[in-house]
Amino acid sequence: MKDFLGDLDLTSAVGKIQDILEKIDKVQLNIAVTGESGSGKSSFINAFRRLGDEDPDSAPTDVVQCTKEPTAYPHPDYPNVTLWDLPGIGTTQFKADKYLVDVKFERYDFFIIVASQRFRECNVELATEIQKMKKNFYFIRNQIDNDIRNEKRKREFNEEKVLEAIRQDCIKGLGQANAADVFLISCHDLGLYDFNRLLDHIEEDLPNQKRHALLLAVPPITMEILQKKKEALRTRIWMVALASGAMAAVPIPGLSISVDLGILVSEIKSYYIAFNLDLKAEIKYVIKFSDFGPNVVAQLLGASSRVAGVESTAEYLFSLIPVIGSAIAAGMSFATTYYMLNKCLDDLANDANNVLMKARSTHAE
Ligand SMILES: Nc1nc2c(ncn2[C@@H]2O[C@H](COP(=O)(O)OP(=O)(O)O)[C@@H](O)[C@H]2O)c(=O)[nH]1
Ligand SMILES: [Mg+2]
Structure with missing residues (x-):
């Protein structure tokens, strides 16, 4: 506060503050959500926006996507934060470079690539291409609840081991494409598994004001997130x-x-x-x-x-x-x-x- 005020008189200080407060609420954050059809892109967007799949404003899930246009889903409480439902990747003639141009890649602050069990090469191509465009991406392996449920039937079930095996499998799959990390999540319970860690990483990469926007908009689903929100506020x-x-x-x-x-x-x-x-x-x-x-x-x-x-x-x-x-x-x-x-x-x-x-x-x- 002292640093900020410096030699300002009260009137100019308040003018400056009102300016800042107004601008904070208008900082745009655009999050691209991409990945194969059926991986859970729309589910992720709904979970992030705290909407059920049946909500009239939610992203339709489980529909075959014929549109090639990204669909914007502004956050209901923070309209400056928009999640974009991108067309599914991995169709027969998928070309990552053309795809990124088609979806106007420059519009987004970062990409979230959602994958499910059916991990395919197109994920690697996309990740590589996003890096070439100097944008950040975060690789999400979704539907972990399914894997856990299946593995639980085995006699020697150990959740930590199962999670680590899936994580390593994805990292191997991404190969050279990825110096970064893989995050395990379930859209059916976003607060479990790696969601906190995912948020940490995204936060670290964002400039201050965008980080603030993200922290306000992220659903308050873990103790860690509550703490971060409190600090931000x-x-x-x-x-x-x-x-x-x-x-x-x-x-x-x-x-x-x-x-x-x-x-x-x-x-x-x-x-x-x-x-x-x-x-x-x-x-x-x-x-x-x-x-x-x-x-x-x-x-x-x-x-x-x-x-x-x-x-x-x-x-x-x-x-x-x-x-x-x-x-x-x-x-x-x-x-x-x-x-x-x-x-x-x-x-x-x-x-x-x-x-x-x-x-x-x-x-x-
Ligand atoms: N069990 C489980 N099912 C999920 C999860 N995420 C998505 N699904 C289901 O997977 C199907 C496809 O999800 P959707 O969001 O439409 O995928 P999109 O095509 O990538 O947009 C839907 O039936 C979802 O309910 C998850 O984390 N766990
Ligand atoms: Mg969808």
Whole structure:
């Protein structure tokens, strides 16, 4: 924060911050999903977008693809993140170089190649060609749940060994084409196997702002992902708080409270969305978005009835602002917003963790 502010006065600092915050939400991330027909491209896209295969906005699965056009599937909550369902590879006259030109390869930030048991040469050709175009690809061996189910029937079943054998088999199959890695996943339960590791690798390769977009959009399906989301959301709290504080410094009586609340509420909403908490009953702040108001803020401050005669601590704090003057109001507003957002982020991340653990234990039963 200190580095950022430097010699800037408050007004220009806030202008710059608002600019940054606005731009963050508009950073485009385009993910190409390619591979053989039937490997699970569309299923992967649906799982990533947290949509069931039956959802009206989902990518149709299990249909023979006749179109040669990539289909765009913007993320429902983060429309700046788009997954592209590319035509299946491996048809009789497959030419990787022509394919990449046809699908407009330059449009994508990276490629995900999805393969299933039927691993064929076309995967290698495609991987090689993508590398030639100086783009990153990540090789996914999908439908691992099927392999595990089949292998479980054998007497000497050892999951780790099975997974390692599949991984080695793919690495061998890719041969020279691939200095990189192979990631085992199941679209039917994306949080299992190598999904965390896949995310680590993609993250590492992306520039900062695109990484941020990815972390917000990735489904919150593992503890590791929740942690990353929390950290990503935390990085912008000081900016939001400063913008809110500066708003309060505008010397118009009575303005500060509504402006603060607006910024605060929209930031908290974004936490709900990032953690996918909007529909869950277990959450701590059981409120609909439309109900956000001073009472909710009071709840966030954690003291609803401690101040006698004043409805809530929050309202009490806010009521002081016009009296003590705009400069202090700015500082207070900054501190209050900063404190509340941090607390709220921790609480909601915790709730998300509990929801996830509960889902996992139900799943295991
Ligand atoms: N068991 C299992 N089936 C999958 C998985 N991913 C996809 N499928 C199934 O494989 C079939 C083809 O998937 P689809 O997404 O349409 O493949 P696409 O042609 O590459 O788009 C569908 O019946 C999916 O339900 C997976 O991880 N596990
Ligand atoms: Mg498909």
